[in-house]
Amino acid sequence: MAVAVLISRALDGLAAPEVHVEAHLANGLPAFTLVGLPETEVKEARDRVRAAIQNSGFEFPARRITVNLAPADLPKESGRFDLPIALAILAASGQIPADRIDRHEYAGELALTGELRPIRGALAMTLACRNSGRALVLPEVSAHEAALVEGADILAAGTLAQVCAHLGGQGVLSVPTTIHDESPPRYADLADVKGQAAAKRALEVAAAGGHSVLMSGPPGTGKSLLASCFPGILPPMREEEALASAAVASLNGGFRLERWRQRPFRAPHHTASAVALVGGGCEF
Numbered sequence: 637m638a639v640a641v642l643i644s645r646a647l648d649g650l651a652a653p654e655v656h657v658e659a660h661l662a663n664g665l666p667a668f669t670l671v672g673l674p675e676t677e678v679k680e681a682r683d684r685v686r687a688a689i690q691n692s693g694f695e696f697p698a699r700r701i702t703v704n705l706a707p708a709d710l711p712k713e714s715g716r717f718d719l720p721i722a723l724a725i726l727a728a729s730g731q732i733p734a735d736r737i738d739r740h741e742y743a744g745e746l747a748l749t750g751e752l753r754p755i756r757g758a759l760a761m762t763l764a765c766r767n768s769g770r771a772l773v774l775p776e777v778s779a780h781e782a783a784l785v786e787g788a789d790i791l792a793a794g795t796l797a798q799v800c801a802h803l804g805g806q807g808v809l810s811v812p813t814t815i816h817d818e819s820p821p822r823y824a825d826l827a828d829v830k831g832q833a834a835a836k837r838a839l840e841v842a843a844a845g846g847h848s849v850l851m852s853g854p855p856g857t858g859k860s861l862l863a864s865c866f867p868g869i870l871p872p873m874r875e876e877e878a879l880a881s882a883a884v885a886s887l888n889g890g891f892r893l894e895r896w897r898q899r900p901f902r903a904p905h906h907t908a909s910a911v912a913l914v915g916g917g918c919e920f
Contacts, residue, residue: 642723645761658704666701670703670721671703677713678717689722720742744774744775753775759781762782772789774791780893781882783812792811839869849866860903
């Protein structure tokens with residue numbers, strides 16, 4: 637088969653639209669062309685994929701290879717497309733069965749040895765493909781994170797060779813499980829704040845009514861301390877709230893299982909500009 641098509645996911649904020657990875661092998665001088673609005677880290681997949689295929693015991697086709705990431709008007713970034721590109725090339729060259737690749741979706745960055753490295757945005761991709769009817773193949777670390785999404789079909793893989801063995805019927809990928817601490821998250825205690833009776837009363841009213849709070853005053857009056865105690869008097873996060881919060885943290889690789897169901901808190905410095913508040917801030 638000279639053409640193979642499989643499905644991966646891009647990231648557009650919290651959305652994870654489908655990306656069809658198409659590989660075509662043609663006669664001619666050996667070449668590897670990657671199209672479909674790829675950014676620099678995606679273009680570099682050509683060298684990672686070539687080395688990973690060879691070091692996994694397969695043959696990299698000495699043909700004219702064209703890989704298209706559709707839709708062409710959607711920007712593609714990060715190394716998550718390494719795995720689907722490698723599998724599409726192997727399927728197009730007949731080294732793995734092409735009739736089973738459409739049963740899954742794939743995302744993963746490849747090391748030169750063929751090992752799979754974690755990716756960011758795994759939770760957002762899992763939420764998007766939960767109702768697609770396809771299993772999502774992810775690197776092991778990312779798969780344990782994605783297993784937080786109930787009802788999603790997730791498969792964990794450690795190497796490119798393991799994925800190929802699964803597709804060829806010579807092996808089975810494992811189903812990840814996520815073990816996280818079920819104890820309530822710990823926050824700063826409002827009872828430890830001395831004085832500030834009016835401010836504490838305002839926080840309690842805001843927490844009870846679901847209101848926003850704006851605290852104004854000179855540095856050192858306790859605004860950040862009071863704000864750090866605010867999550868502790870809010871109700872526990874619902875499942876959908878926890879998933880949405882974790883998915884946002886997952887976009888930049890900042891999600892940790894020990895912070896599951898813990899309300900996020902940011903404490904930028906009081907001298908931070910409006911631009912810095914929109915684009916940054918350090919975690920308290």
